[in-house]
Structures are given as structure tokens and as C-alpha cells.
Amino acid sequence: MIRHEWHSEISPPVTVEVGEMLRLAAGEDAEPGFPVMSLSDHTQKRTQHLLVWLLSDPRLQAGDDGPSLAAYMRLEWLTGADAGIAEATYVVHPAARSRGITTLLAEQIGPDLGLSNGDPQNPIHTLRIWALGNHPAAFRMALRFSNHGIAIADKRWQLLAPLRGTLPQLPDTVKVGDPTAGDHPMNALWRKAFRSPPLISALPLIVGDHDNPDAVLWIDGQAAEPTEYGPAARLIGPIASNGEACDEDLVVHDLLSAGMRVLLDDGHRVAALAVDPFNHPLVHHARCLGFVHDRTDVQYVVPVGRTQPGVMLDTGKPNEISF
Structure with a gap:
């Protein structure tokens, strides 16, 4: 099972865990040349953080360490000419890869990340995310995005x-x-x-x-x-x-x-x-x-409000889905 939570700010204890996960991911992704995320990156003034937790399996014996951080997404509200657009950056913990975490998250929260239920004072109409052509899941994700009607807006050679x-x-x-x-x-x-x-x-x-x-x-x-x-x-x-x-x-x-x-x-x-x-x-x-x-x-774009609605942003309320 997984649980996801939206936060405007990450609390100090969780910051340590997120930082450690990003450090491990950076080491894992250095050789293939994937982008590296850090909590010290410059971000837009309004940024949301999505934490995805892998929950303990009740079928296992006692002594399980409890929920562990499986993935992290940073969502930045753009301004100026790009107002109304949110840009996502996403990384999965190396130990949680190839376990269907992203598929479960998409089923739980919806392709538009629940933005259709976001802040009415600062509405978002489009979600953007870049996908690298050398990522091993690039072909599989392209097929899934196509099946959801998610289009390509831009490309870079x-x-x-x-x-x-x-x-x-x-x-x-x-x-x-x-x-x-x-x-x-x-x-x-x-x-x-x-x-x-x-x-x-x-x-x-x-x-x-x-x-x-x-x-x-x-x-x-x-x-x-x-x-x-x-x-x-x-x-x-x-x-x-x-x-x-x-x-x-x-x-x-x-x-x-x-x-x-x-x-x-x-x-x-x-x-x-x-x-x-x-x-x-x-x-x-x-x-x-x-x-x-x-x-x-x-670069893929998701039109917000035309996909299956998810949860309201920044509620901090957990939602769960089983494997």
C-alpha cells in the first residue's frame, strides 16, 4: 500500500529523510546522466511537495520499521507569462523502483495530481513534466500517457x-x-x-x-x-x-x-x-x-480539470491504495 501527502513546507524531521533519499537517487542516477534533485535547488515562490510513503505489509511479521519514503515530487507554480501552469519534477527512491509506485500513485491521485481541486484563487490549467529519452521507462510511460490523452507540448534534442x-x-x-x-x-x-x-x-x-x-x-x-x-x-x-x-x-x-x-x-x-x-x-x-x-x-502536458479528479492539495490527509 502507498500513502501520499501534499505539503507547502516539509517539516525538519522529514526533510532529513527526503534529503537522504535524493542523495541516494543522485548516486544511482549519476551514471545514466539523469537530472539530480536537491532540497537546496532554487524553486518558484509557490512550491508544493508531494511525499509518497510505502506502507508496511500487514502480512509481514512484527518488527517492520513502518512507512518508508518511496517517492518525492516537487510542483512549482509558474508566474508571469506562464501563470496557470505548474511544473513537476519527480524521483522514486532507488530501492522502490520497478515496484509500480508511480502507477499506484497515478491511480490514486489522478493524472492531473488532484490539481482540479486546488486553490480557486490561484487556479492551475496545465501541468507540465519533462521525460528524458534515455530513461528505461520512457517507452512504457509514453504509451500510458498516450492512453490517457496526454499530449507532447515540446521536445528537445x-x-x-x-x-x-x-x-x-x-x-x-x-x-x-x-x-x-x-x-x-x-x-x-x-x-x-x-x-x-x-x-x-x-x-x-x-x-x-x-x-x-x-x-x-x-x-x-x-x-x-x-x-x-x-x-x-x-x-x-x-x-x-x-x-x-x-x-x-x-x-x-x-x-x-x-x-x-x-x-x-x-x-x-x-x-x-x-x-x-x-x-x-x-x-x-x-x-x-x-x-x-x-x-x-x-515535455508532456496534462490539462487540469479534464482528468479524473484526485485529492485537494495541501490538506495533508492521507489516502491509501493496495497493491
Whole structure:
């Protein structure tokens, strides 16, 4: 049996248990390169936490340790242009995987996570969640989502490029920025594009005036993402001055080639890059520079209020379902 609970904040004793589960999951997921969650992550001002507990089996002998944390979901209420949308991030305890926890949760709470019964003052009309193409359950979950009428709203190609000595030197149009430059416009671009504080470890490359950049590409040399070619550093962007993905041919080419050159000079052998398949200039220049397709990640959307209603958010009242 499982029990789920919604919380606006996690109590200190449970925080320790959630933190330990996320630590174990991060260790388990490091090799396949799955995203890592942490309670210290930057989140939206309004965030809900879903705790899923695996209950003791009454058929077992006495001495069972009682309920154990089986899964955790973070649900963030977006703002601004994305108001009315909630974004979910979800992880299952390594010891509870392949035991049907997620299937039981979906049956218990409904595909829209009970958001149709949420706060009427802050209604949510859409739930979004990303699914990685290299996850072992990707195909199975895609079939289940399709059966529930859950559609794909967005997709990202994850590309890889082995780095070789034939790369050109940094173009004159590209300048290296300071990642610790506080309220610099390039950091404002990051916040606008990714809704999070800039990565201090990410080195920015700038096209245009240093204090008023036309576009920025960031280099995360600490990513060390596992790939068939070896650990990959990640290129992030490029982002134009309006906070959207840059699609100017010359700017895209110069920033990508400069980012690859910096990584090569720093001793990296593989570059990773996420691209929107419909950003034709970015796709074209990435291919010309040697990037190849590694996987496709997709974003699913659940229309809230059109699925089987679940429980009201933030009640803290447990609900149970048997295996």
C-alpha cells in the first residue's frame, strides 16, 4: 500500500529523510546522466511537495520499521507569462523502483495530481513534466500517457560533439564574460530564459557590447555528463537579448564554435548541447560543427480539470491504495 501527502513546507524531521533519499537517487542516477534533485535547488515562490510513503505489509511479521519514503515530487507554480501552469519534477527512491509506485500513485491521485481541486484563487490549467529519452521507462510511460490523452507540448534534442584540434580559434566577435558579475545584463538574460539564478560555474561567452550583449552562450565545464564518448561538458544557449533562443546564423555559429574551442582548450573531449528542433539555424550550425543526435527529451502536458479528479492539495490527509 502507498500513502501520499501534499505539503507547502516539509517539516525538519522529514526533510532529513527526503534529503537522504535524493542523495541516494543522485548516486544511482549519476551514471545514466539523469537530472539530480536537491532540497537546496532554487524553486518558484509557490512550491508544493508531494511525499509518497510505502506502507508496511500487514502480512509481514512484527518488527517492520513502518512507512518508508518511496517517492518525492516537487510542483512549482509558474508566474508571469506562464501563470496557470505548474511544473513537476519527480524521483522514486532507488530501492522502490520497478515496484509500480508511480502507477499506484497515478491511480490514486489522478493524472492531473488532484490539481482540479486546488486553490480557486490561484487556479492551475496545465501541468507540465519533462521525460528524458534515455530513461528505461520512457517507452512504457509514453504509451500510458498516450492512453490517457496526454499530449507532447515540446521536445528537445540532446546533441553531442567530440572535440578535436581542428576547431578554429575564438572569433573576434566573441568576448569572455565574468560569471560572478552580479547584476550584469548577461545574468539577467539567464534569469529571464531559465527562471533560476545563474550558474556561478558557467562561463559566459558574449556577442555584442559587453554591457549590453546581443546574445550569450554559457559553458558548464563541471557538468561531466556521461556519454559513449566520455564525460561531456555542456553548452547552454545561446540566448538572445530578448531572453529567447538566438536564431541569427552568424551569431549562433560564432558562439557555438567559440564554446567548443574553450572546452577543447580546457581539456574537455566532448560537448553536449540541447536544441529546439525547430530552431533551424541552431540545428544547422550544430550539425556543421560536428554535433550528432544522442536522444530526444519530451515535455508532456496534462490539462487540469479534464482528468479524473484526485485529492485537494495541501490538506495533508492521507489516502491509501493496495497493491
